[in-house]
Amino acid sequence: MPQNIEIIHARFRVAHPGFTLDVDLQLPGRGVSALFGASGSGKTTCLRAIAGLEHAPGGYLSVNGEVWQDDSRGLFVPTHQRPLGYVFQEASLFPHLTIRRNLEYGMRRVPKSARPENSKIASLQHVVELLGIAPLLERMPHKLSGGEKQRVAIARALAASPRILLMDEPLAALDLKRKNEILPYLERLHDELEIPLIYVSHAPDEVARLADHLVVLEQGRALASGALGETLARLDLPIRLGEDAGVVLEGEIAELDAEWHLARVAFTGGNLWVRDNKLPIGQHVRVRILARDISIALGTHLDSSILNVLPATVEQLADDTHPALSLVRLNAGGVALIARITRRSAAKLGLHPGQKVWAQIKAVALVG
C-alpha cells in the first residue's frame, strides 16, 4: 500500500509560445501517481522533463533523495544516466532486435553496482513472467500485436532495474480489446512494484483502476494533487473522471453469494454488494461510485430496491455546475463519498454538516 511519503519532488517551468508548464509537485515514493488531464494540459511535457528528455530550464527534480536536476547549481543528469524506465505511447521497440534483445538492451547497460542482488537472468525471467511474454522472446517486433508490443515495452523498461517507472499513455494507441488485455498486467505491476510509477493518462477508467495518487493538470498547472480518494472527494474542485464526479474506494472481496451471483466488498467504511465477477475471496478490488448514483435518505427504507445503503455523516455541501444541483460530501466510516442531489431535495431534507444520513447507492462499478 502506498505510504504517502513525498519523495519525488518536481518543479518545472516551461514557457513555449502558446504553451506553459508551471508545476511544483510532491509525489509519493511508492505506488502509482497519475498525471491526469486533457491533451495540451502539459502532462506529457511534465513526464518528459522528469525523464530528462526535455530540459526545463530553472527546474528542480529529486527522486528518492537523488537530485537529477537542479539548474540553480547547473546540475542536469542526462537521461541515460538516470535509473528510470520509460514506456512511450507507441511501444517503440527496436525493430532490428528480437524481443529478447530488446529486453536485454537496457538490462545490459545497468551499472554493476545498480543491479539487483538476484542474477540478471532471474530479473529477466521475473519481468517476462510478470508481463506474460515468454512465448514472444525469439520473435521480431513486427510480428507482434499492438498489445504484445506494449507489454514488451513495459518489460523492457522494467528489465533495466529502474528506480522509477514513467508511463506516457501506454494504452492510448490501443483499441479497447488490446487495452483490456494489458490493464490486468498494469494492475499486477501496481500490486507488485516496489518503485514509484508515474502514469500519464487522459482516460478516467485507467486512473480509477490504477492510481493511488492523482495530479490533475490543466493548461500547464496542477489543479489538484493528493491521494486518489481524497482528491476525488474534494468539493471545492470536483474532479470529473469522465462524465461525472465520483469517488473510488478500495476493499477486498469478503463473501460470495452464489444464489444471487453477488459479491460483498468490505472496505473501511462498511460493505458493498457488487455483481460477482468470479473474483476469489480476499481479492483486492477497487470500486467506483459516481455522485449521481448516490441519493440521500434520512432513514432506511427496507422497501426500496436499493441494495447498498451506508450510514454516513454530512460533511460539506456545495453548488454543482448546474444551479438546480448540489454536491454533498459524506463520511461513511472514514471514507469520503460524493452525492449529487437537487438543491430542492437538499433543502427539503434540511441537510447540514454533521447530520446523520443514509447514503443509498444505486450502482457500484467494480473497476479492478
Place this chain on the structure above:
Amino acid sequence: MHQRKFIFSLLIFFTGLASADEVQVAVAANFAAPMQVIAAAFEQDTGHKAQLAFGSSGKFYAQIKNGAPFQVLLSADDKIPTQLEREGLAVPGTHFTYAIGQLALWSAQKNVVDGKGEILQAGHFTHLAIANPKLAPYGAAAIEVLKNLGLLSALQTKFVQGENIAQTHQFIASGNAELGFVALSQVMKDGKLRGGSAWVVPGNLHAPIRQDAVILTSGKGNPAAAALMNFLKSAKAKGIIRAYGYDF
C-alpha cells in the same frame, strides 16, 4: 504530321546556321588566342562572320567524321586535314599550312627555365608537363625533342600529361608542374613573353609542327569559308599569327 514538322524545323535550324555570310570554324586549342583577333579583323574587313569552336584536333576529327556541322578546320597538325581529304570529308585542294607552331619549354616562374633549356639536363624538378603525345602534335614534338636530347628515359617518370595543350598550360600556370612544353603562342603576346621564363625550342630538334587548314565538305560553296581561307593567307593575318609566336 508532327514528326514531319519537327524534321522540317530542324532543317531550317541547320540550314540557318549555314547562311551565306557565316562560317563555322573548328580551331585547334593552341590557335585560340590569335584566331580570335583574326576573326574580328576578318569580320571587319569582309563582313562575314566566323563562329569559332576551340578544342583538340583529334576530337574535332571524330566529330566531323560523325557529322558535326563545321565548315572549316584549323588543325594543330597536317595529318588530320590530309586524312579528312582522303576520306572525302574535306574539299580537295583547299588544304594549306596557315602556321608553323613553335614549341616552348615554359615555367610560370621567372628564372626557372634558362635560355638554353639546360634545366632539362639538370633535372631539378618534380613534374614536367607535356600534352598527351598520342593526341596533341605539341606533345609528340616534345617527345621528339627529349629523344633528340637523349633525355626521354630520364625524364619520363616526371611526365604529367594534359589532355591537350591548353590543359598542359594550366598545369604549369597553376604551379602544379614547375615547367613543361607548351605552344609558344600560349605564352606569347605581341612578340613578348607574357610571364615566367621560357626556352624557345629550336626548330631543328623536332619535325616542324605544321598547322593546316582545310574547307570541309559542308563548307563547300560557302563564300564565307573561302573568304576566311583567303584572309588567313593575307599579310594582315600573318602579322597577327607571327605576333603570337608562330612561324611560316
Place this chain on the structure above:
Amino acid sequence: MVTISDPALSAIWLTLRLATVTTLLLFIIGTPIAWWLARTRSWLKAPVGALVALPLVLPPTVIGFYLLVAMGPQGPIGQFTQALGLGVLPFTFWGLVVGSVLYSMPFVVQPLQNAFDAIGERPLEVAATLRAGPWDTFFTVVLPLARPGLITAGILGFAHTVGEFGVVLMIGGNIPGKTRVVSVQIYDHVEALEYAQAHWLAAGMLVFSFVVLLLLYVFNPNGRRK
C-alpha cells in the same frame, strides 16, 4: 580479338583502389556530416547542405579546376600540405582521393542524411531511457536502423567514384598506374581513335554500372522500411 592489355588492367586496378579508399573516407567524413545535417536546427544547416550538394550541379571541370589551383603550390590546400611536408597533391593518387571525396560527397551524405532523418527522435529517446549514451546509441541503434541508407551510400559513393572523369582529368596528369583511371583511359583511346580498346573498357564500365545499380534496386528497394 583485342586482349585486355596491361595498361587497361593497371587502370582498372587503380580505379578500384581509388573508389575503395574514397568510399571508406567518405563514410568516415560523411557520416558525421550527415548526422549533423539530419539533427541540427542551426541556421548553418541550409548552407552546409547546399555546399555538400554542390558537386551534383557543378561541372566536374569546375571542381577540378579549383582543386588544381587550391592544391597547387600557391593555393591554400597546397600551402597546407607543403607545410606538413607532404608536397602538393595534384598528379598524385592522394590528390585524386581528395578530389573524389569532394566530388562523390553528396552521393554518400544524402542517402545517409535521409536514413538518419527517417529514424526520427523516438528510438534515440528510447535508447536514452535504457541507459545508452549518445555514442552507444549511435552504434547500436542508429547505424543498424540506417542500414539501407548505409548500403545505398556505399554503393553510390563507390560507383560514382568509378565513373568520375572530369575531376581526375583536371588534377590527375594522366600518369599510368598513378592517376590514369579507367574513364581517362577510355577517353584517351577514343581521342586516339583506338575504338576497339575503348569499346572493351567502355562496355566493361557499362556492365559494371548496370550491375551495381541493379544490386541497389534489388536489395534495397525504396519505401520498404519497416
